[in-house]
Amino acid sequence: MNADSTMSRRSWIEDTFCKRECGKFIPACRDLHRCFPMCQVCQNLIRCCCGRLVGEHTLLETGPSMSSWPGPGTGQQEEWSVECHTQTSATDAYGTIDFQDSAGRNCHAKYVRVAVDAKAEALLQLMRSEWQMERPKLLLTVHGGTENFPLPLKVRQAFSKGLITAAQSTGAWILTDGINTGVSRYVGEAVKTYGTHDLRKRNAVGVTPWGVIDNHSDLIGRDVLRPYQPLGNPLSKRVCLNGLHSHFLLVDDGTLGKHGCQLGLRRKLERHIQLQKIHPRLNQGVPVVCVVVEGGPDIVSMVLEYVSSVPPMPVFVFEGSGRAADLLAFLHKQTAIDRQLDTDIQEDFLLRIGGMFGLERADASQLYNLLMECMDYRQSITIFDSESEDQQEADCAILTATLKGTKTSPGEQLSTALAWDRADIAKKHILVYGQHWQVGSLEQAMLDALVMDRVGFVKLLIDNAAGTNRQFSPSSRGRCETGDWTG
Structure with missing residues (x-):
């Protein structure tokens, strides 16, 4: 990587991403400290609502005014929030x-x-x-x-x-x-x-x-x-x-x-x-x-x-x-x-x-x-019981749960399995007897499998078509023969 591209990458990261730092000290607890005004020892013990001590607040030019902290029971404390009390600057x-x-x-x-x-x-x-x-x-x-x-x-x-x-x-x-x-x-x-x-x-x-x-x-x-x-x-x-x-x-x-x-x-x-x-x-x-x-x-x-x-x-x-x-x-x-x-x-x-x-x-x-x-x-929700002898392998169970849990159509599930190149999942859980398919969805899957070079899926779809007496249309066969798989 040359110097110009490195500087460009640095610039993009620092222009795009920020850090956040607390800009106002609001004590998380005052009731345990009865000194008033606050002594220096207490300043080093009391934490801000952000979790830091006074000295750990880099954005505070001077220490917070102790007199601005009400004593116990003398008023309502300002509620600290990320939106109101932190400031952003380029990530470091x-x-x-x-x-x-x-x-x-x-x-x-x-x-x-x-x-x-x-x-x-x-x-x-x-x-x-x-x-x-x-x-x-x-x-x-x-x-x-x-x-x-x-x-x-x-x-x-x-x-x-x-x-x-x-x-x-x-x-x-x-x-x-x-x-x-x-x-x-x-x-x-x-x-x-x-x-x-x-x-x-x-x-x-x-x-x-x-x-x-x-x-x-x-x-x-x-x-x-x-x-x-x-x-x-x-x-x-x-x-x-x-x-x-x-x-x-x-x-x-x-x-x-x-x-x-x-x-x-x-x-x-x-x-x-x-x-x-x-x-x-x-x-x-x-x-x-x-x-x-x-x-x-x-x-x-x-x-x-x-x-x-x-x-x-x-x-x-x-x-x-x-x-x-x-x-x-x-x-x-x-x-x-x-x-x-x-x-x-x-x-x-x-x-x-x-x-x-x-x-x-x-x-x-x-x-x-x-x-x-x-x-x-x-x-x-799918429950996997590793003690059960009837349980399928965990990777297959995870992928099957992913397909079934999203309520997608069989054609969409087949496309997902095709992207994964998991013909085993498609064979066992998608290309099953009684599945209802939209017109042209299996032909489209065959074309996608050919273009994506999914050999296992091509064989699976051919076997499935033979097993169900389904034939691919002349147009899709022509595409297979000519190599025109773009349409």
Whole structure:
């Protein structure tokens, strides 16, 4: 890359993406400090609502006026918000992270610090044009527990192999929160165990809150290569990045040590990717499927958001992984016939929810209601039981759930499977007896398969036509013979 193109890339990134910094100190708590006016010691103890001390506010030219802070009970405190109390400026952290593990191995990952209100269109342009990521044909967005948790061996193997096989065989992107604990760590281990070099280099993206990353100041620099050791301080409340991800979007809302700001931007990015074409020749958008492993109460509301969206985003739950995933799996099975639980089962279930998350009765009931709302969209939720001998391979189950959960037509499902080059999925779940096809849809699929050089699909469609006494029209046969496949 020449100097001019490098400068152009730098200019575009800094013109497009911002960081956010708190510009007004509003104390998070005053009741414990009775000094008035505030003493210097208290200034060094009290944190702003953004999570920083006075001295950590780089935008404050002078310290905040202590006399402007009302004493305990003497007035209402101004409520801090990202919109009102943070300021934006050009991003100052982007480039390449050089992860160095204890074995001395190095993995590189692209990264950029972006404001929480960044545009999804700009993020996708960054990923496709600047980072040279290939067009996604599927988006696997993985949610679950953020703290470390044990996974039973069978569940772990099914999740790891299934996720990576589904990603590699279809050309998928994997989205996680990118941290080195919880479900994201399991994703990293899956990439390491089952992923090819190409997957490690291109397809696993962490969308991570900037303010919770341990030693994030080490990443500040423009178009830099920064060494990073994902070991972390066990006593710190901050988190490390997982070194087996290939790219990181570090989401900045101006806070320090506060989780969750990345979720809204991640959802915007998912929806925008969903609108992109899965292949230049095909009209289908990119399918998005949410994969759930373990998880806390927030996962339940997230699942409801996915399945109730228009169009719905399918959810794939690994039963046996614990907590929220197991609650969803239990309800999904118990309400398969009768949509309501028996009174005694409901009572036991409420106690289970309360004990699992440490919730009072009212909060447990509220979470139960959210779980039951999820069951109203049960056709978009798939439960994977790795202990069942009748269960298909996890990668096939994920892809089948993706096709069935979006309520698309058989022709659209066939186009999606064609883009993935998964003739096995098409044969088992789409080209089946009794399927109703729109006129010309199978002929169009044959032409698409020929143009896209999908040999397995061409054979499958020919065999299917022979098995159903269906013949392709003279016009399509003529195209096959002459090589005119554009119409």
